[in-house]
Amino acid sequence: MNWTRRLRLRHLQLLVSLAETGSLSDTAKLAHTTQPGLSKWLKELEEDAGAELFERHARGLRPTAQGEVLLSHVRRLLSEMERAQSNLDALREGFAPNVAIGTSPASAPSLVPDAILYYLGRHPRAHVSLQESTMNVLLDRLE
Structure with a gap:
Protein backbone atom coordinates (compact mmCIF):
# COMPACT_ATOMS: atom_id res chain seq x y z
CA MET A 1 0.00 0.00 0.00
CA ASN A 2 1.20 3.50 -0.84
CA TRP A 3 2.26 5.25 2.39
CA THR A 4 0.78 8.57 1.27
CA ARG A 5 -2.73 7.11 1.36
CA ARG A 6 -2.46 6.61 5.11
CA LEU A 7 -1.54 10.23 5.82
CA ARG A 8 -4.22 12.41 7.31
CA GLN A 35 6.46 12.52 22.75
CA PRO A 36 7.08 8.73 22.55
CA GLY A 37 3.97 8.29 20.40
CA LEU A 38 5.04 11.09 18.08
CA SER A 39 8.58 9.70 17.87
CA LYS A 40 7.23 6.24 16.98
CA TRP A 41 4.92 7.71 14.32
CA LEU A 42 7.80 9.67 12.75
CA LYS A 43 10.05 6.60 12.69
CA GLU A 44 7.29 4.55 11.02
CA LEU A 45 6.66 7.32 8.48
CA GLU A 46 10.35 7.47 7.61
CA GLU A 47 10.46 3.68 7.20
CA ASP A 48 7.36 3.72 4.99
CA ALA A 49 8.70 6.62 2.92
CA GLY A 50 12.12 5.01 2.64
CA ALA A 51 13.84 8.24 3.61
CA GLU A 52 15.14 9.91 6.73
CA LEU A 53 13.05 13.07 6.95
CA PHE A 54 14.69 14.67 10.00
CA GLU A 55 18.20 14.64 11.41
CA ARG A 56 18.22 14.09 15.15
CA HIS A 57 20.65 16.20 17.15
CA ALA A 58 21.08 17.00 20.82
CA ARG A 59 19.62 20.42 19.94
CA GLY A 60 16.57 18.84 18.32
CA LEU A 61 15.37 17.98 14.84
CA ARG A 62 16.31 19.46 11.50
CA PRO A 63 14.73 18.45 8.17
CA THR A 64 16.98 16.53 5.78
CA ALA A 65 17.02 17.31 2.06
CA GLN A 66 14.33 14.64 1.58
CA GLY A 67 12.39 16.13 4.47
CA GLU A 68 12.54 19.59 2.89
CA VAL A 69 11.17 18.18 -0.38
CA LEU A 70 8.28 16.54 1.45
CA LEU A 71 7.67 19.64 3.56
CA SER A 72 7.39 21.86 0.49
CA HIS A 73 4.62 19.60 -0.82
CA VAL A 74 2.97 19.38 2.60
CA ARG A 75 2.91 23.16 3.00
CA ARG A 76 1.30 23.56 -0.43
CA LEU A 77 -1.30 20.92 0.43
CA LEU A 78 -2.14 22.62 3.72
CA SER A 79 -2.35 25.99 1.97
CA GLU A 80 -4.75 24.55 -0.61
CA MET A 81 -6.86 23.00 2.14
CA GLU A 82 -7.11 26.40 3.85
CA ARG A 83 -8.08 27.97 0.53
CA ALA A 84 -10.72 25.30 -0.04
CA GLN A 85 -12.16 25.93 3.43
CA SER A 86 -12.22 29.66 2.79
CA ASN A 87 -13.99 29.16 -0.54
CA LEU A 88 -16.57 26.83 1.03
CA ASP A 89 -17.18 29.32 3.84
CA ALA A 90 -17.68 32.10 1.30
CA LEU A 91 -20.19 30.03 -0.66
CA ARG A 92 -22.04 29.04 2.49
CA GLU A 93 -22.30 32.70 3.48
CA GLY A 94 -23.77 33.58 0.09
CA PHE A 95 -20.67 35.11 -1.47
CA ALA A 96 -21.35 36.36 -4.98
CA PRO A 97 -18.27 36.93 -7.13
CA ASN A 98 -17.83 40.17 -9.04
CA VAL A 99 -16.52 39.74 -12.56
CA ALA A 100 -15.43 42.65 -14.72
CA ILE A 101 -14.99 42.01 -18.42
CA GLY A 102 -13.23 44.34 -20.81
CA THR A 103 -13.65 43.73 -24.50
CA SER A 104 -12.94 45.33 -27.82
CA PRO A 105 -15.82 46.43 -30.04
CA ALA A 106 -14.95 43.63 -32.47
CA SER A 107 -15.39 40.85 -29.87
CA ALA A 108 -18.30 42.32 -27.96
CA PRO A 109 -21.20 41.20 -30.15
CA SER A 110 -19.90 37.78 -31.16
CA LEU A 111 -17.99 36.13 -28.29
CA VAL A 112 -18.78 37.93 -25.08
CA PRO A 113 -22.55 37.33 -24.67
CA ASP A 114 -22.20 33.55 -24.90
CA ALA A 115 -19.27 33.57 -22.47
CA ILE A 116 -21.25 35.65 -19.96
CA LEU A 117 -24.30 33.41 -20.26
CA TYR A 118 -22.15 30.33 -19.76
CA TYR A 119 -20.49 31.84 -16.69
CA LEU A 120 -23.77 32.98 -15.16
CA GLY A 121 -25.19 29.51 -15.77
CA ARG A 122 -22.43 28.09 -13.59
CA HIS A 123 -22.38 30.99 -11.10
CA PRO A 124 -25.92 32.40 -10.96
CA ARG A 125 -25.18 34.73 -8.03
CA ALA A 126 -22.28 36.44 -9.81
CA HIS A 127 -22.33 40.11 -10.72
CA VAL A 128 -20.92 40.78 -14.18
CA SER A 129 -19.97 44.20 -15.49
CA LEU A 130 -18.97 44.76 -19.09
CA GLN A 131 -16.77 47.53 -20.46
CA GLU A 132 -16.36 47.91 -24.20
CA SER A 133 -13.47 50.06 -25.37
CA THR A 134 -10.15 50.06 -27.17
CA MET A 135 -7.37 47.88 -25.80
CA ASN A 136 -5.31 50.92 -24.76
CA VAL A 137 -8.15 52.18 -22.57
CA LEU A 138 -8.90 48.71 -21.18
CA LEU A 139 -5.26 48.01 -20.33
CA ASP A 140 -5.09 51.27 -18.37
CA ARG A 141 -8.11 50.15 -16.31
CA LEU A 142 -6.70 46.75 -15.39
CA GLU A 143 -6.17 46.27 -11.66
Missing part, protein backbone atom coordinates in the same frame (compact mmCIF):
# COMPACT_ATOMS: atom_id res chain seq x y z
CA LEU A 9 -4.41 16.17 7.58
CA ARG A 10 -3.24 15.93 11.20
CA HIS A 11 -0.09 14.10 10.06
CA LEU A 12 0.73 16.87 7.61
CA GLN A 13 0.31 19.45 10.36
CA LEU A 14 2.59 17.40 12.62
CA LEU A 15 5.34 17.38 9.98
CA VAL A 16 5.21 21.15 9.62
CA SER A 17 5.19 21.61 13.38
CA LEU A 18 8.22 19.33 13.75
CA ALA A 19 10.09 21.42 11.19
CA GLU A 20 9.05 24.71 12.81
CA THR A 21 9.71 23.77 16.43
CA GLY A 22 12.63 21.42 15.81
CA SER A 23 11.39 19.52 18.82
CA LEU A 24 9.48 16.29 19.33
CA SER A 25 8.41 17.30 22.84
CA ASP A 26 7.24 20.79 21.81
CA THR A 27 5.29 19.40 18.86
CA ALA A 28 3.79 16.68 21.06
CA LYS A 29 2.60 19.33 23.54
CA LEU A 30 1.12 21.47 20.77
CA ALA A 31 -0.63 18.43 19.26
CA HIS A 32 -1.86 17.13 22.63
CA THR A 33 -0.10 13.82 22.18
CA THR A 34 2.86 12.08 23.79
Whole structure:
Protein backbone atom coordinates (compact mmCIF):
# COMPACT_ATOMS: atom_id res chain seq x y z
CA MET A 1 0.00 0.00 0.00
CA ASN A 2 1.20 3.50 -0.84
CA TRP A 3 2.26 5.25 2.39
CA THR A 4 0.78 8.57 1.27
CA ARG A 5 -2.73 7.11 1.36
CA ARG A 6 -2.46 6.61 5.11
CA LEU A 7 -1.54 10.23 5.82
CA ARG A 8 -4.22 12.41 7.31
CA LEU A 9 -4.41 16.17 7.58
CA ARG A 10 -3.24 15.93 11.20
CA HIS A 11 -0.09 14.10 10.06
CA LEU A 12 0.73 16.87 7.61
CA GLN A 13 0.31 19.45 10.36
CA LEU A 14 2.59 17.40 12.62
CA LEU A 15 5.34 17.38 9.98
CA VAL A 16 5.21 21.15 9.62
CA SER A 17 5.19 21.61 13.38
CA LEU A 18 8.22 19.33 13.75
CA ALA A 19 10.09 21.42 11.19
CA GLU A 20 9.05 24.71 12.81
CA THR A 21 9.71 23.77 16.43
CA GLY A 22 12.63 21.42 15.81
CA SER A 23 11.39 19.52 18.82
CA LEU A 24 9.48 16.29 19.33
CA SER A 25 8.41 17.30 22.84
CA ASP A 26 7.24 20.79 21.81
CA THR A 27 5.29 19.40 18.86
CA ALA A 28 3.79 16.68 21.06
CA LYS A 29 2.60 19.33 23.54
CA LEU A 30 1.12 21.47 20.77
CA ALA A 31 -0.63 18.43 19.26
CA HIS A 32 -1.86 17.13 22.63
CA THR A 33 -0.10 13.82 22.18
CA THR A 34 2.86 12.08 23.79
CA GLN A 35 6.46 12.52 22.75
CA PRO A 36 7.08 8.73 22.55
CA GLY A 37 3.97 8.29 20.40
CA LEU A 38 5.04 11.09 18.08
CA SER A 39 8.58 9.70 17.87
CA LYS A 40 7.23 6.24 16.98
CA TRP A 41 4.92 7.71 14.32
CA LEU A 42 7.80 9.67 12.75
CA LYS A 43 10.05 6.60 12.69
CA GLU A 44 7.29 4.55 11.02
CA LEU A 45 6.66 7.32 8.48
CA GLU A 46 10.35 7.47 7.61
CA GLU A 47 10.46 3.68 7.20
CA ASP A 48 7.36 3.72 4.99
CA ALA A 49 8.70 6.62 2.92
CA GLY A 50 12.12 5.01 2.64
CA ALA A 51 13.84 8.24 3.61
CA GLU A 52 15.14 9.91 6.73
CA LEU A 53 13.05 13.07 6.95
CA PHE A 54 14.69 14.67 10.00
CA GLU A 55 18.20 14.64 11.41
CA ARG A 56 18.22 14.09 15.15
CA HIS A 57 20.65 16.20 17.15
CA ALA A 58 21.08 17.00 20.82
CA ARG A 59 19.62 20.42 19.94
CA GLY A 60 16.57 18.84 18.32
CA LEU A 61 15.37 17.98 14.84
CA ARG A 62 16.31 19.46 11.50
CA PRO A 63 14.73 18.45 8.17
CA THR A 64 16.98 16.53 5.78
CA ALA A 65 17.02 17.31 2.06
CA GLN A 66 14.33 14.64 1.58
CA GLY A 67 12.39 16.13 4.47
CA GLU A 68 12.54 19.59 2.89
CA VAL A 69 11.17 18.18 -0.38
CA LEU A 70 8.28 16.54 1.45
CA LEU A 71 7.67 19.64 3.56
CA SER A 72 7.39 21.86 0.49
CA HIS A 73 4.62 19.60 -0.82
CA VAL A 74 2.97 19.38 2.60
CA ARG A 75 2.91 23.16 3.00
CA ARG A 76 1.30 23.56 -0.43
CA LEU A 77 -1.30 20.92 0.43
CA LEU A 78 -2.14 22.62 3.72
CA SER A 79 -2.35 25.99 1.97
CA GLU A 80 -4.75 24.55 -0.61
CA MET A 81 -6.86 23.00 2.14
CA GLU A 82 -7.11 26.40 3.85
CA ARG A 83 -8.08 27.97 0.53
CA ALA A 84 -10.72 25.30 -0.04
CA GLN A 85 -12.16 25.93 3.43
CA SER A 86 -12.22 29.66 2.79
CA ASN A 87 -13.99 29.16 -0.54
CA LEU A 88 -16.57 26.83 1.03
CA ASP A 89 -17.18 29.32 3.84
CA ALA A 90 -17.68 32.10 1.30
CA LEU A 91 -20.19 30.03 -0.66
CA ARG A 92 -22.04 29.04 2.49
CA GLU A 93 -22.30 32.70 3.48
CA GLY A 94 -23.77 33.58 0.09
CA PHE A 95 -20.67 35.11 -1.47
CA ALA A 96 -21.35 36.36 -4.98
CA PRO A 97 -18.27 36.93 -7.13
CA ASN A 98 -17.83 40.17 -9.04
CA VAL A 99 -16.52 39.74 -12.56
CA ALA A 100 -15.43 42.65 -14.72
CA ILE A 101 -14.99 42.01 -18.42
CA GLY A 102 -13.23 44.34 -20.81
CA THR A 103 -13.65 43.73 -24.50
CA SER A 104 -12.94 45.33 -27.82
CA PRO A 105 -15.82 46.43 -30.04
CA ALA A 106 -14.95 43.63 -32.47
CA SER A 107 -15.39 40.85 -29.87
CA ALA A 108 -18.30 42.32 -27.96
CA PRO A 109 -21.20 41.20 -30.15
CA SER A 110 -19.90 37.78 -31.16
CA LEU A 111 -17.99 36.13 -28.29
CA VAL A 112 -18.78 37.93 -25.08
CA PRO A 113 -22.55 37.33 -24.67
CA ASP A 114 -22.20 33.55 -24.90
CA ALA A 115 -19.27 33.57 -22.47
CA ILE A 116 -21.25 35.65 -19.96
CA LEU A 117 -24.30 33.41 -20.26
CA TYR A 118 -22.15 30.33 -19.76
CA TYR A 119 -20.49 31.84 -16.69
CA LEU A 120 -23.77 32.98 -15.16
CA GLY A 121 -25.19 29.51 -15.77
CA ARG A 122 -22.43 28.09 -13.59
CA HIS A 123 -22.38 30.99 -11.10
CA PRO A 124 -25.92 32.40 -10.96
CA ARG A 125 -25.18 34.73 -8.03
CA ALA A 126 -22.28 36.44 -9.81
CA HIS A 127 -22.33 40.11 -10.72
CA VAL A 128 -20.92 40.78 -14.18
CA SER A 129 -19.97 44.20 -15.49
CA LEU A 130 -18.97 44.76 -19.09
CA GLN A 131 -16.77 47.53 -20.46
CA GLU A 132 -16.36 47.91 -24.20
CA SER A 133 -13.47 50.06 -25.37
CA THR A 134 -10.15 50.06 -27.17
CA MET A 135 -7.37 47.88 -25.80
CA ASN A 136 -5.31 50.92 -24.76
CA VAL A 137 -8.15 52.18 -22.57
CA LEU A 138 -8.90 48.71 -21.18
CA LEU A 139 -5.26 48.01 -20.33
CA ASP A 140 -5.09 51.27 -18.37
CA ARG A 141 -8.11 50.15 -16.31
CA LEU A 142 -6.70 46.75 -15.39
CA GLU A 143 -6.17 46.27 -11.66
